Amino acid sequence: MNKLKKIIIADDNPGILDAISILLEFEGYDVLGLQNCDSLLTMDSELPDLILLDIWMSGTDGRDICKHLKQKPATCKIPIVLISASRDIEHSAIDAGADGFLAKPFEMNDLLEKVKKHIS
Amino acid sequence: MATKISNDGYKEIFNISPAAILVIGIDAPLYTILDVNEAYLILINKTREALLGKGILSAFPVDPTEEESKNIESIIFSFERVISSKKQHTLINCRHASPRRGREEFREQYWTTTNIPVLNENGNVKYLIHSTAKKAELNKLGEKEKTRFEALKNQRQQLYSTFMQAPVGIAIFRGPEYIVELINPPLCELYAKTAEEMLGKPVFEVLTHAKGIGFEELLDNVLLTGKPFRGQGLASPLMRSGKLETVYLNLVYEPFREDDGRISGVIAIATDITEHINAKLQIEEAEERARLAVDAVGLGTFDLNLLTGEMITSQVFANIFGFDAPVPRREYVKVIHPDDQELRSKAHKAAPETGRLFYEARVVWPDKTVRWVRVEGRVYYGTTSIPVRVLGTLLDITEQKKIKEALAESEQLLRNITTAAPTGLWMADAAGGITYVNKTWIDWTGLPFERHLGAGWLKAVVQEDKEKVLEKFANDLAKRIFHEVEFRINHSDGTIHWCVVNGGPQYRNEGTFVGYIGACVDITEQKHLERQKDDFIGIASHELKTPVTSIKAYAQVLEKMLLKKGEIKEAGMISKMDMQLNRLTSLIGDLLDVTKINTGKLQFNNSEFNLNILVKELVEDMQHTTSQHTLIESLAPPVVVWGDRERIGQVITNLISNAIKYSPNADEIIIQSELKENEVTLSIKDFGIGIAEQNMDKVFEQFYRVSGNLQHTFPGLGLGLYISSEIIKRQGGRIWVTSREKEGSTFGFALPLRNKKKT
Numbered sequence: 022m023n024k025l026k027k028i029i030i031a032d033d034n035p036g037i038l039d040a041i042s043i044l045l046e047f048e049g050y051d052v053l054g055l056q057n058c059d060s061l062l063t064m065d066s067e068l069p070d071l072i073l074l075d076i077w078m079s080g081t082d083g084r085d086i087c088k089h090l091k092q093k094p095a096t097c098k099i100p101i102v103l104i105s106a107s108r109d110i111e112h113s114a115i116d117a118g119a120d121g122f123l124a125k126p127f128e129m130n131d132l133l134e135k136v137k138k139h140i141s
Numbered sequence: 142m143a144t145k146i147s148n149d150g151y152k153e154i155f156n157i158s159p160a161a162i163l164v165i166g167i168d169a170p171l172y173t174i175l176d177v178n179e180a181y182l183i184l185i186n187k188t189r190e191a192l193l194g195k196g197i198l199s200a201f202p203v204d205p206t207e208e209e210s211k212n213i214e215s216i217i218f219s220f221e222r223v224i225s226s227k228k229q230h231t232l233i234n235c236r237h238a239s240p241r242r243g244r245e246e247f248r249e250q251y252w253t254t255t256n257i258p259v260l261n262e263n264g265n266v267k268y269l270i271h272s273t274a275k276k277a278e279l280n281k282l283g284e285k286e287k288t289r290f291e292a293l294k295n296q297r298q299q300l301y302s303t304f305m306q307a308p309v310g311i312a313i314f315r316g317p318e319y320i321v322e323l324i325n326p327p328l329c330e331l332y333a334k335t336a337e338e339m340l341g342k343p344v345f346e347v348l349t350h351a352k353g354i355g356f357e358e359l360l361d362n363v364l365l366t367g368k369p370f371r372g373q374g375l376a377s378p379l380m381r382s383g384k385l386e387t388v389y390l391n392l393v394y395e396p397f398r399e400d401d402g403r404i405s406g407v408i409a410i411a412t413d414i415t416e417h418i419n420a421k422l423q424i425e426e427a428e429e430r431a432r433l434a435v436d437a438v439g440l441g442t443f444d445l446n447l448l449t450g451e452m453i454t455s456q457v458f459a460n461i462f463g464f465d466a467p468v469p470r471r472e473y474v475k476v477i478h479p480d481d482q483e484l485r486s487k488a489h490k491a492a493p494e495t496g497r498l499f500y501e502a503r504v505v506w507p508d509k510t511v512r513w514v515r516v517e518g519r520v521y522y523g524t525t526s527i528p529v530r531v532l533g534t535l536l537d538i539t540e541q542k543k544i545k546e547a548l549a550e551s552e553q554l555l556r557n558i559t560t561a562a563p564t565g566l567w568m569a570d571a572a573g574g575i576t577y578v579n580k581t582w583i584d585w586t587g588l589p590f591e592r593h594l595g596a597g598w599l600k601a602v603v604q605e606d607k608e609k610v611l612e613k614f615a616n617d618l619a620k621r622i623f624h625e626v627e628f629r630i631n632h633s634d635g636t637i638h639w640c641v642v643n644g645g646p647q648y649r650n651e652g653t654f655v656g657y658i659g660a661c662v663d664i665t666e667q668k669h670l671e672r673q674k675d676d677f678i679g680i681a682s683h684e685l686k687t688p689v690t691s692i693k694a695y696a697q698v699l700e701k702m703l704l705k706k707g708e709i710k711e712a713g714m715i716s717k718m719d720m721q722l723n724r725l726t727s728l729i730g731d732l733l734d735v736t737k738i739n740t741g742k743l744q745f746n747n748s749e750f751n752l753n754i755l756v757k758e759l760v761e762d763m764q765h766t767t768s769q770h771t772l773i774e775s776l777a778p779p780v781v782v783w784g785d786r787e788r789i790g791q792v793i794t795n796l797i798s799n800a801i802k803y804s805p806n807a808d809e810i811i812i813q814s815e816l817k818e819n820e821v822t823l824s825i826k827d828f829g830i831g832i833a834e835q836n837m838d839k840v841f842e843q844f845y846r847v848s849g850n851l852q853h854t855f856p857g858l859g860l861g862l863y864i865s866s867e868i869i870k871r872q873g874g875r876i877w878v879t880s881r882e883k884e885g886s887t888f889g890f891a892l893p894l895r896n897k898k899k900t
Contacts, residue, residue: 034687040694047698077683106686108787109737109744126690126726129697 025051026140027067031058031083032075032104041073044129045136058086065095070140073123073132076105076114084110084117091118100139161185163271165197165256167224170217172197175268184273197271218322218341219256224266225343226316229257231399310413313397315406318343319360322406331388331413333381350378350385363394363407370394374418389418441535443518445470447493447528461514461537463506478503478511488516493528496520501538513542565661567598567644571654573618582661587633603629603637621646621654627664639668675736682733689729693722720766731860735843738867745785745871752814752821752892753779755790760812763797770801770810777816782892784872789892792865792876796825796888799861804829804885817891820874824889832880840878841866865890 028050032038038054045052053069055061058081061072072090076083083103090096102121103114114122121135155162161181166173174192182189185200192200197220198213219230232254257270304311310328312321321339329336332348345352356377359370372392379388390411397406432455435442441458445451452470459467462476477485481502488500498518503511518533559566565582569575574595583590586601593601602610606628617624625643632638644659696719703712737743753776760772782789800810807828814823832840839845844859869876869890880886 034691036688036691037694040691040698044694044698044701047701106683106690109742109746112746125686126693126722129694 025049026071027051027053027069028071028073028136028140029053029055029061029069030073031055031061031078031086032073033057033078034075037075041132044132048133048136050136057081058083061086062089068096068099070099071136072099072101073136074101074103074119076103076110077107084113084119087114087117087119102135102139161273163192163197163200163273165220165269165271167220167266167268169221169224172217172220172269174200181273216254216256218320219254220269220271221341222316222318222320223256223258223269225318225320227258227260227264227266228316229255230316230405231255310409310411312339312344312409312411313406314344314360314409315397317361317364319345319357319407321347328409328411331390331411332379348379350380354378359392359394360407360409363396364404367396367398367404369396374414387415388413389415435534439537443531443533443535445518445531445533447520447530458535461512461535462504463508463512476504476506478505485516492518492520492531498531498533512537513539563663565640565642565663567642567657567659567661569618569644569657569659571656573614573656576656585632585638585663586630601630603631605629618657624657624659632665638663638665640664671739675740678732678736682729682736685729686726689722689726693719693726696722728858731858731864734864735860738864743867743871745788747784748786749781749783750786751779752782752789752823753777755786756793756812756814756823759790759793759797763794763801766798767801770804770808772797773809773811775811775813777814777821780816780821780894782821783895784892785868788868789872792868792890793823793825795861795865796890799888800825800827800829800886803827807885820891820893822889822891824887826885826887828885831882831884831886832878833882837878837880841876862888 028045030038030041030045030052032041032054033056035056038056042052042054058074058078061074074083074087083105087101087103090099090101100120101118102123103117103119104123104125104127105111105114106125108124111122111124120139123132123135155176156178158178158180160178161184162178163174163181164176166175174195174197177189177192182192187200197216215232219232223230254271254273257272258266259268259270261267304323305325307325308327310325310331312324312328314320315322321342321344324336324339326336329339332339334347339347345357354377359372362368363370370392371394372390374389375392377388377390379386381388391414393408393410395408395410396404397408399405436455436457439457439461441461442455443458444453450470452473454467454473456467459465462468462473464472474482474485481500485500485502488498492498496519498516498520501513501515504514505511515536515538516533517536518531520528521530521532523529559579560581562579562581565585566577566579567575567582568577575593575598578590578593578598582593582598586593586598588597588601591597599607599611610626610628613626614624623643623645625641627639627641629637629639640661641664642659642661644657647655647658649655696715700712700715700719703709703715734743756774756776760774764772797810797812804810804827809828811826812823813826814821836845841862843863845862866876869892872892874890874892876888876890878886878888
């Protein structure tokens, strides 16, 4: 049996974390939900295949983390999809090096499409 | 016993009488000689036959060398006088050259002639007795007497000449009828008559208009009493060149005395002073007019004698002081208000120095009402520069004072209002320069009044807003339209405040533009609240999205699970729940968009995209939301546009969903695109309820909703079309609607076609 693809989802809202985790697990992914991003900045092993990263999290800007990860050789290859309730910052998300952008509230099919696109 | 004398006896007496007598008939102008006595025949050296039955002139044949043939005229006057007066009349020293007996030469002789009327039983003149006594024969007079007589003659000649040439009018009126015996040219001129018209006639018969107004009595009095009369400026109506005029005369009536002292007439001396009187009347009239004018404007006048302290005042003066008639000066002074007495004294003390008297004081009327008066006067100085007189006027200024006070009050009130108003107030002249700002504005800016004048006020405006503010004002001023602009000022409290200034162009009554008057309101708090509102909506809608996202996630996982289990019905219910969530999402999105529009934060992510593909995608999506309507596409050849694909998609979605929503009874919606030279248009046509004419231009306004009875049928926030129009406008396009009520509407927009470049 193939090892499940690992997806890290970071959002400070537990409801979203829970619902998306259920959905992605239902779709057959290994999901790790994070309510804060501190561990993301330091991770260097057991790297995920995809990171879904909320931009507006309490105390942290998802774009800064994205930039940071994209600058680190260890993590720079991990696809990152930034998520925000504000559609208008899609540009800055791409500028921060993100591979994709999703605006809340999104259709689950759109999410799954993005996930499939970046995990081959 | 007295013996009655017979007629023959009288005849005898008549003939032997030493007095030369003629009996003259009254058949003027002939005056036939009825009888003549011996003495007369001897006197004039003629036969009875030569005279009887002839006219009087044959008794006095006129000597062609005789200069003074006027004598015969005076005899005839005498006849006329006697006939009219029925009294005897004597002519003294009547000179006449009569032919000498037996010779063909004339001899100068002097006569005294008396004419006596003989009356019939009716009292009328029957005939005249003309008796002549030879005064003296010159050749019989001694040389001395002859000289005296010549002197007398010269004197008489001189008198006559003086009389005729005198610059005053002189006339002699004889007898009780006042027959004009003599009249000189000035008086003829005065009466506007010729001497011929006057001579020998009763004066009042000629000057008919002077009759019956007292002149006869004056003359009678002189004639009776011998007391001369002197009158000045007597008005006398006279007919002059066909016009009745009033002539003013200085008159002297002197009795005309005969040698025996008897008064036989009146010498009238008249001087025409009409011009003088008229001039005087004109002055009087002018004075009267001036007085009336002064009275009419309610000006009292006074004439104060500074030497005696006496003051003459006019009626109006007295009235203004509350008196019925002028009173002595001290009475006026008494009624001046006690508080103003000192002021009055000071004014009087200062007057001789300045040459002017001026003060305003209150006077207390008898009924205790208080009136304000203004005294103005000029000081007149005597020859030694001593002030002697003050002439001046008095005016009741109570009403003026009241108006002034009312004005001052309203001015004070206005000042209080403008000061107390929490609003800045300003005025600008026609060139746009500030001429006034109120205290509120001064307080806000912390800059003194002078610093705001002209363009100085701009100092208070924050640097970034100055250009905008100036440009807007210059523009509105040029067009003279209502001015409104928002800007920030550096407030004296050290913070930045928001202001909205507005003002209207001002015109004088006749239409001249004079500038602007306006107000300025501190809208910092309002701005702050707006910001708070926008922030709140922004945060709220953002916060709402988070739970909606998780609900959607749960719902969709649940739907998948149910579908996997084959629970189709339950999965369908979850699907419907998801659609409601989409609706909720859309409402949240609208609120957020409006906030962004209002705060200028609506952003666009422009890119090139194919409009046809976008339309086809959206039509397909929207077709899923309705089973009743068929969405019919009629698209122009594919075209690439530059813009925010998602935002434009949002507009198309909004227009199609409106078309579906507002055509509940129709089954078709036509989506049509057209390619034009510089733009591409897309229109969405429905066959629904349509829009009433009067609401057509409101549909793109914020919060406009379909109103009326159908209101509840069509829910919504009324934001969709507003957002759509803002998006299209900001993408450089146009949006419009055509509609007929109950037939349907067509909403369309146009987007410019442009080269690939970022906006």
